[in-house]
Amino acid sequence: MSAFAADLRVISELGRRSIRQTIRRPQLSAPLIIFPTLLLAIQTGGAGRAVQLDGFPQVDSFLQFMLAGAMLQACMLAGNSGGIALAIDIEMGFTDRLLAAPISRFSIVLGRLAGTAMVGAFTAIWFLAIGLIFGVPISEGVLGVIWIIALVAATALAFGGIGAAIALRSGKASVVQGLFPLIFVILFLSTAFFPANLMLAPAADIAEYNPLSFVVEGLREPIVSAFSGPDSLKALASIGGLGAIGFVTSALALRGRVKRGG
Amino acid sequence: MSNFRANVAMIRALVRRSSNELLRVPGAAIPGVLAPTIFFLGITSAFGGLTLLPGFTTSSYQSFVIPVSLMQGAAFTGAATGVNLARDIEQGWFDRLLASPAPRPVLLAGIVLSASLRSLIPATILLIIAFAIGAHWPGFLGLGIALVVVMGMATVAATWGTSLAFRFKSQSAAPLMQAGMLLFVFLTTAYAPLDLLTGWLQDVARINPVTQVVEAARQGFVGGVTWGDTWPGLVALAGLAVLLSAMALRGMRRMTA
Amino acid sequence: MAAIETEGLRRDFAGGIVAVDGVDLAVEEGEIYGFLGPNGAGKTTTVRMLVTLLRPTGGRATVAGYDVADQASDVRKSIGVALQEAALDPLMKGRELLQLQATLHGIRKARGDELADSLLDRVGLTKAADRRVGTYSGGMRRRLDLATALVHEPKVLFLDEPTTGLDPVSRQAVWQEVSDLNDEGTTVFLTTQYLEEADMLADRVGIISDGKLVAEGTPEALKAQVGKPHLELSLASADGVSVSSEGNDAEEDKAEEVLARFGKLLPPRDGKLLVEVAHGASDIAPVIRALDDSGLAVESLDLVEPSLDDVFVEKTGQHLEGDDDAVDGAAEPEPAAAE
Numbered sequence: 001m002s003a004f005a006a007d008l009r010v011i012s013e014l015g016r017r018s019i020r021q022t023i024r025r026p027q028l029s030a031p032l033i034i035f036p037t038l039l040l041a042i043q044t045g046g047a048g049r050a051v052q053l054d055g056f057p058q059v060d061s062f063l064q065f066m067l068a069g070a071m072l073q074a075c076m077l078a079g080n081s082g083g084i085a086l087a088i089d090i091e092m093g094f095t096d097r098l099l100a101a102p103i104s105r106f107s108i109v110l111g112r113l114a115g116t117a118m119v120g121a122f123t124a125i126w127f128l129a130i131g132l133i134f135g136v137p138i139s140e141g142v143l144g145v146i147w148i149i150a151l152v153a154a155t156a157l158a159f160g161g162i163g164a165a166i167a168l169r170s171g172k173a174s175v176v177q178g179l180f181p182l183i184f185v186i187l188f189l190s191t192a193f194f195p196a197n198l199m200l201a202p203a204a205d206i207a208e209y210n211p212l213s214f215v216v217e218g219l220r221e222p223i224v225s226a227f228s229g230p231d232s233l234k235a236l237a238s239i240g241g242l243g244a245i246g247f248v249t250s251a252l253a254l255r256g257r258v259k260r261g262g
Numbered sequence: 263m264s265n266f267r268a269n270v271a272m273i274r275a276l277v278r279r280s281s282n283e284l285l286r287v288p289g290a291a292i293p294g295v296l297a298p299t300i301f302f303l304g305i306t307s308a309f310g311g312l313t314l315l316p317g318f319t320t321s322s323y324q325s326f327v328i329p330v331s332l333m334q335g336a337a338f339t340g341a342a343t344g345v346n347l348a349r350d351i352e353q354g355w356f357d358r359l360l361a362s363p364a365p366r367p368v369l370l371a372g373i374v375l376s377a378s379l380r381s382l383i384p385a386t387i388l389l390i391i392a393f394a395i396g397a398h399w400p401g402f403l404g405l406g407i408a409l410v411v412v413m414g415m416a417t418v419a420a421t422w423g424t425s426l427a428f429r430f431k432s433q434s435a436a437p438l439m440q441a442g443m444l445l446f447v448f449l450t451t452a453y454a455p456l457d458l459l460t461g462w463l464q465d466v467a468r469i470n471p472v473t474q475v476v477e478a479a480r481q482g483f484v485g486g487v488t489w490g491d492t493w494p495g496l497v498a499l500a501g502l503a504v505l506l507s508a509m510a511l512r513g514m515r516r517m518t519a
Numbered sequence: 520m521a522a523i524e525t526e527g528l529r530r531d532f533a534g535g536i537v538a539v540d541g542v543d544l545a546v547e548e549g550e551i552y553g554f555l556g557p558n559g560a561g562k563t564t565t566v567r568m569l570v571t572l573l574r575p576t577g578g579r580a581t582v583a584g585y586d587v588a589d590q591a592s593d594v595r596k597s598i599g600v601a602l603q604e605a606a607l608d609p610l611m612k613g614r615e616l617l618q619l620q621a622t623l624h625g626i627r628k629a630r631g632d633e634l635a636d637s638l639l640d641r642v643g644l645t646k647a648a649d650r651r652v653g654t655y656s657g658g659m660r661r662r663l664d665l666a667t668a669l670v671h672e673p674k675v676l677f678l679d680e681p682t683t684g685l686d687p688v689s690r691q692a693v694w695q696e697v698s699d700l701n702d703e704g705t706t707v708f709l710t711t712q713y714l715e716e717a718d719m720l721a722d723r724v725g726i727i728s729d730g731k732l733v734a735e736g737t738p739e740a741l742k743a744q745v746g747k748p749h750l751e752l753s754l755a756s757a758d759g760v761s762v763s764s765e766g767n768d769a770e771e772d773k774a775e776e777v778l779a780r781f782g783k784l785l786p787p788r789d790g791k792l793l794v795e796v797a798h799g800a801s802d803i804a805p806v807i808r809a810l811d812d813s814g815l816a817v818e819s820l821d822l823v824e825p826s827l828d829d830v831f832v833e834k835t836g837q838h839l840e841g842d843d844d845a846v847d848g849a850a851e852p853e854p855a856a857a858e
């Protein structure tokens with residue numbers, strides 16, 4: 001068997017393990033579905049009248065507007081919880097055992113990322129289903145749904161890389177866990193929950209340039225109106241950029257960890 | 263030693279012990295302490311435009327949201343107390359307390375009181391930052407009521423977390439402890455006045471007793487303090503605290519069944 | 520009055536598990552009672568019921584004269600408890616833990632501080648008193664746990680496997696402490712997986728297996744039940760070669776004749792002659808002298824006394840796990856049918 005095929009098998013095995021972990025450790029998996037869902041319910045109920053404000057984009061309902069933000073939030077939480085799981089593996093010495101095995105080192109990280117991407121795809125389906133149940137139309141139909149699932153999976157992959165980098169660098173679950181509030185800082189400073197033109201300064205100005213805004217707009221357009229070339233490109237570029245940062249930093253962190261000897 | 267004095271000494275000792283979580287674990291307190299402030303800054307910058315809706319009761323969204331974030335901080339603190347108790351149960355520490363002759367309500371009081379005191383820490387940080395960015399000064403009375411309500415809400419959240427800890431005896435119940443209380447706090451007039459909430463939330467907020475609690479804490483910041491807006495919140499807190507304490511005590515007694 | 524008394528004590532768990540199945544026992548005041556059993560036998564469950572952490576689902580139990588179910592808080596005032604997993608808060612300091620324990624027993628602060636000091640001294644932790652428990656070694660934790668159980672000078676002390684996982688020196692220290700406490704009048708109920716510990720410390724031993732008390736008595740009485748001590752010996756021939764090979768049957772017959780005068784002969788094993796003796800060690804010299812008188816030289820001689828493990832094997836049909844010395848030698852016969 002070629003080395004590449006062997007690596008692929010390792011990646012898929014570790015990916016499956018990480019999904020199993022997500023399911024079996026409810027304390028890790030519950031927040032990444034429950035929190036965005038609760039927040040979605042609360043915000044659509046509490047701020048739903050915002051659609052009547054002058055300057056609010058043309059949407060069917062506030063829920064339709066909010067779905068993209070909820071998916072993005074779930075992706076970030078999935079990346080975070082993947083990082084926590086990796087850090088726990090490191091703390092327990094499981095990663096050392098893998099590092100000692102004759103497999104490509106990076107496939108250890110890729111395995112976990114594959115799992116995180118799957119979890120991301122699941123959250124996309126979850127929130128699209130919620131939209132469907134509450135009568136939210138998806139403007140671009142089936143094609144839009146497929147596009148959204150793929151984009152969300154890619155986003156989860158990118159945040160998984162960042163989470164893995166922090167886990168590999170720190171080796172401590174509590175450090176990764178501590179990033180939880182930070183996720184909301186960045187989200188609130190994007191257009192995940194509200195259109196930039198109606199946000200208060202200085203958050204509004206930050207949101208204009210926050211790459212998360214580009215990602216969320218790329219997800220939102222096919223839901224609320226129509227595919228938009230420039231928006232999709234900006235989203236892809238942002239995801240690519242975040243992904244690249246995640247990959248490079250986790251590759252470096254992994255190298256550092258191997259050099260330090262575990 | 264008189265029973266009363268002995269009981270007070272026990273509660274004090276338990277409170278002192280739980281303060282170790284903050285004082286002896288570097289950094290452990292930071293996320294919990296900062297989270298409400300972060301949410302406050304996030305919610306107000308994202309949803310600040312809501313005050314432009316006709317019928318909104320204030321033009322300062324920050325003043326409107328302060329009480330919500332205060333309640334959120336109290337809820338987090340209470341949930342953390344539940345998680346710590348679950349860990350104590352998992353590790354067998356709580357058996358030590360159960361095997362001692364300390365009266366069970368005293369054990370519960372020790373746990374809950376420390377949550378209620380601790381909740382003042384995130385509240386203080388939040389208030390300092392909120393005032394710094396221009397939230398209304400609520401007056402000493404308004405501030406006093408808000409802080410009393412914070413401690414009451416932390417008590418309620420701690421009895422909730424504690425009940426779940428006795429029920430599940432595992433830290434994996436943490437999301438339930440956190441999410442349960444957050445729902446209670448946010449399914450209220452958290453984001454907008456009652457009249458501006460959308461259909462279902464309006465109905466839920468109307469019957470959710472925590473709406474009264476949020477409104478009691480809010481009066482100083484939005485409008486003015488009246489007895490009429492104060493007592494329903496205090497009654498709601500007292501009712502919830504009594505109900506959940508009874509649940510927690512029953513759970514504690516079941517531990518030795 | 521018995522310090523501990525149980526009647527048909529029983530505990531069921533969900534799923535049809537009967538962890539403790541009708542245990543009757545009585546521990547007199549001032550006794551050390553050793554509760555011996557393998558993993559999962561029901562030791563901890565019994566202790567948890569006696570210390571009011573678990574309600575019996577059948578039968579009854581009294582500790583210090585109080586019913587564990589109906590007078591739980593009186594029981595709690597009378598007992599000291601050190602549970603199997605030393606439940607210590609790693610963030611607290613040793614002294615703080617003792618002070619907290621004193622407070623929980625309603626002892627005034629000044630008196631509690633005094634008691635903490637003297638107990639720390641007693642268990643040899645004075646130097647470590649102001650360090651966090653998280654930095655203690657396993658042995659130090661056990662000693663601290665023992666100290667916390669003593670804060671209110673309990674009448675009855677429960678120790679659940681107090682020495683499991685300790686090195687021999689730490690184990691010795693705990694034994695010494697337990698026997699000192701007992702000399703001062705404390706009744707001790709101690710569970711253990713170590714035969715040696717039960718043998719050394721306990722005035723009486725109860726053996727629990729599968730939730731049932733299968734034997735009870737002083738260690739001596741229990742051992743006497745399973746058999747008398749016997750001698751195992753081999754002879755040296757005149758030229759110094761061991762007799763076990765063929766051709767020396769005559770010598771062997773002669774030896775058996777001599778040995779039969781001291782007690783019942785047992786079938787030879789591994790070329791060694793076996794004879795039961797009535798008194799044990801004091802029989803050795805006369806036996807050697809008698810063989811010598813008949814012109815027979817002894818190459819090796821062992822006195823084999825029944826151990827609690829033999830008792831254990833006889834009563835439960837299995838060896839006690841967790842005790843390495845217990846399962847010795849290859850030639851253990853199949854245990855007699857378990858009672």
Ligand SMILES: Nc1ncnc2c1ncn2[C@@H]1O[C@H](COP(=O)(O)OP(=O)(O)OP(=O)(O)O)[C@@H](O)[C@H]1O
Nearest residue numbers: 532533536538556557558559560561562563564565
């Ligand atoms: N809470 C429980 N729920 C279900 N079964 C239990 C529970 N506690 C104990 N058991 C079962 O009861 C039996 C006796 O357990 P116990 O802990 O009393 O044994 P033990 O003699 O103390 O063993 P060890 O030497 O391992 O400490 C075991 O089969 C155990 O699985």
Ligand SMILES: [Mg+2]
Nearest residue numbers: 562563564603
């Ligand atoms: Mg046990």
